[in-house]
Amino acid sequence: MDTVVACETCGLVQEVGAVPKGSVALCARCRFHLVHRKPNSRLRTFVFSLAALILYFPSNIYPLVTAEYHGLHSETTILRGIHTLFQERQYFIAGLIFCTSILSPFLKIVGLLLISITLDWKGWERTRTWTYRIIRIIDPWNMLEVFLLSISVAMIEMGRVATVHPGPGVFSFTAVVALTLLATLSFDPRLIWDSPAQKKHYE
Amino acid sequence: MSDRTETGETTKASHELPKAEIRKTRRAWWLWLIPLGAIALCVWFVYRDYIATGPLITIYFGDASGLEQNNTQIRYLGATVGQVKSLELTRDGHSVEVKARLAGSATQLAREGSVFWIVRPEVKLGAISGLRTIVSGEYIAVRPGNGARTNIFAGAAREPVAQEPGALNIILLASELSSLQEQSAIYYRGIQVGEIVKYQLGSEAQDVRLQARIHKEYAPLVRENSKFWNAGGIDFSFGLFHGAEISAESAKTLLSGGIAFATPPEPAKPATDGAVFRLYEKPDDAWKNWMPVIHLKLPDQAPENTESNQLDLK
Numbered sequence: 001m002d003t004v005v006a007c008e009t010c011g012l013v014q015e016v017g018a019v020p021k022g023s024v025a026l027c028a029r030c031r032f033h034l035v036h037r038k039p040n041s042r043l044r045t046f047v048f049s050l051a052a053l054i055l056y057f058p059s060n061i062y063p064l065v066t067a068e069y070h071g072l073h074s075e076t077t078i079l080r081g082i083h084t085l086f087q088e089r090q091y092f093i094a095g096l097i098f099c100t101s102i103l104s105p106f107l108k109i110v111g112l113l114l115i116s117i118t119l120d121w122k123g124w125e126r127t128r129t130w131t132y133r134i135i136r137i138i139d140p141w142n143m144l145e146v147f148l149l150s151i152s153v154a155m156i157e158m159g160r161v162a163t164v165h166p167g168p169g170v171f172s173f174t175a176v177v178a179l180t181l182l183a184t185l186s187f188d189p190r191l192i193w194d195s196p197a198q199k200k201h202y203e
Numbered sequence: 204m205s206d207r208t209e210t211g212e213t214t215k216a217s218h219e220l221p222k223a224e225i226r227k228t229r230r231a232w233w234l235w236l237i238p239l240g241a242i243a244l245c246v247w248f249v250y251r252d253y254i255a256t257g258p259l260i261t262i263y264f265g266d267a268s269g270l271e272q273n274n275t276q277i278r279y280l281g282a283t284v285g286q287v288k289s290l291e292l293t294r295d296g297h298s299v300e301v302k303a304r305l306a307g308s309a310t311q312l313a314r315e316g317s318v319f320w321i322v323r324p325e326v327k328l329g330a331i332s333g334l335r336t337i338v339s340g341e342y343i344a345v346r347p348g349n350g351a352r353t354n355i356f357a358g359a360a361r362e363p364v365a366q367e368p369g370a371l372n373i374i375l376l377a378s379e380l381s382s383l384q385e386q387s388a389i390y391y392r393g394i395q396v397g398e399i400v401k402y403q404l405g406s407e408a409q410d411v412r413l414q415a416r417i418h419k420e421y422a423p424l425v426r427e428n429s430k431f432w433n434a435g436g437i438d439f440s441f442g443l444f445h446g447a448e449i450s451a452e453s454a455k456t457l458l459s460g461g462i463a464f465a466t467p468p469e470p471a472k473p474a475t476d477g478a479v480f481r482l483y484e485k486p487d488d489a490w491k492n493w494m495p496v497i498h499l500k501l502p503d504q505a506p507e508n509t510e511s512n513q514l515d516l517k
Contacts, residue, residue: 040231047234051241058248168248175241 007034038188046116048183053109055172055179060102062169077169078102104138105176111135112183119191128192139184142177257305259288262319262343264358267299269323269341277303277319277343284309287343301358303343316348320359369419370397373474375431375462377411377482382435382460389415390434390463396421399462413482415462420501425464425478427471430490432483435460465490470497 006013007027016025016034025034038044063075076084078101085094111131118124269275270287277285285305293300305313322344346363377383380402389397397417405412417425462482474480 040234043231043234047237051238054238054241054245058245062248168251172244172248175244179237179241 005034005036007032037190037194038186041186041188041191042116042119044186045112045183048179048186049109049112049116052105052176052179052183053113055175056105056109059169059173059176062172063167064169064173066167075167078173100141104141105180107138108135108142108180108184109176112180112187115187115192120196125193132189132192135184142180253307255307257285257307257310258313258354259302259304260285260313260354260356262301262303262356262358263293263298264301264321265298265360267301267321269321270299270301270343271340275340275342277305277309277345279309279312279345279347284312284345285343301343312345312347313352313354314348315350315353317356318346318348318359318363319343319356320362322362367416367419369422371417371419371422371425371474372400372476373415373417373425374477374479375413375415375482376405376479377413377433378484380411380413381433381484383413383433383462384460387435387460387462389417389431390461391421391424391465393463396424413462420499423473423497423499424466425474426466427474427478429464429466429470429474429480430483430486431462431464431480432486432490433460434463465493466495466497467493468495470495 003015003017004013005016005025007030009032010027010030012027012029014028014034016036026032027034060078063077064081065076078097082094082098082102085097111134114131115128118128264270267290270290272287272290275287276283277287283306285303287301287303289300289302291300291302292298320343321341323341343358344362383399383402385399385401387399388395389399397415399413399415401414403412404410463486464480465486
């Protein structure tokens with residue numbers, strides 16, 4: 001097994017000897033934790049993406065915004081917002097919001113779950129690789145969703161002075177965004193190609 | 204560590220810095236709390252919805268103009284208690300089937316005897332109502348009944364006349380409606396003590412029957428020998444000795460009409476429900492000077508000292 005590790009913080013490549021159980025190696029230069037693989041990477045990824053999947057449903061069912069205007073009551077879910085934009089012939093923005101707010105979080109969550117579940121399965125290396133590549137492609141687009149959301153809310157609700165409250169959907173939606181972020185952060189892509197023996201070694 | 208240089212490290216780096224730290228077992232189970240928390244949040248959302256959701260009721264309106272799907276609210280006592288979910292024409296094409304979702308706290312409104320009506324802006328002489336609805340749109344108002352639970356209602360065309368418990372209902376016969384309307388006030392010494400509920404032509408078309416209601420606390424004022432007269436409009440009289448005389452009960456009666464009444468100094472038995480009185484066009488001069496002693500139980504009335512501070516109004 002290799003004993004040379006690059007520090008994730010400062011990039012220093014160094015040799016690491018045997019680390020006894022219950023202890024941790026520190027980088028020679030920056031004194032930060034030095035690991036072969038991110039600790040508990042698989043469990044963390046699985047747990048975070050599972051929580052994100054659970055909250056994905058309420059975030060789309062429940063209204064993100066409830067607006068009150070002199071007794072007029074309107075509730076806006078993401079899907080209804082997209083529908084409204086579509087009716088207003090804003091096809092591009094409607095499509096963009098659909099892709100970044102509904103499609104890409106779903107793909108990302110399912111992809112991360114798939115990888116973390118199949119991590120031990122033999123012959124799935126190529127599937128895992130492809131899934132990971134897709135996640136890497138759609139990941140930057142996820143950053144757009146919060147930004148686009150604020151625009152869509154403004155587009156739907158502007159023009160009337162109204163009291164706008166965040167609905168229950170907005171909490172789960174924020175949680176989904178945060179959880180998928182944490183899931184990708186805690187995932188170590190090197191695990192995709194590790195053999196079971198290597199996994200045991202790096203644990 | 205002391206002879207650390209930039210180049211020296213990259214070429215010859217082999218440090219091992221073990222440091223005891225126990226954490227693995229603790230972290231592992233802690234992580235499972237995250238999906239559990241997510242499930243708990245979902246359960247809470249569903250539970251809250253379940254609590255907040257009442258029955259889906261169906262109301263049939265002859266005219267549902269102004270109602271909007273997923274928007275129009277049902278209100279009771281100023282609180283929003285439901286929302287219209289769908290509007291559909293009934294199969295016979297004569298009315299509109301309105302489906303509305305009541306809030307969980309308003310489930311007891313879905314009872315037999317509950318009346319639903321649509322509040323629209325209305326401008327009448329003497330009263331402007333539903334002004335808010337010009338801006339906010341129509342809403343459905345409800346007056347709760349107390350029958351058995353039901354989910355199907357026939358909507359009323361307009362606000363139903365409130366059944367006031369304990370109020371005295373009397374009938375006034377007039378030769379002409381003149382300026383009287385529904386909700387025209389009935390005055391006793393200039394104080395409103397009741398109103399006209401409904402009017403219709405008599406069955407033989409010889410008179411106008413006015414259904415009037417006297418509020419509970421003022422009911423004892425109406426005796427079998429009380430006299431009612433039309434107080435609306437302007438009473439204009441010109442006499443040789445006292446010049447011109449103009450009188451009107453109040454500015455309001457000038458516009459919306461009104462009825463006044465007086466009870467003789469020797470009051471007869473209190474009038475019963477359904478008692479019939481004649482409505483005179485003008486009062487006798489003597490009627491206005493009648494000042495009988497009638498004991499009332501008025502809310503918020505300071506206890507009076509009987510003899511000491513009684514003034515002779517005459």
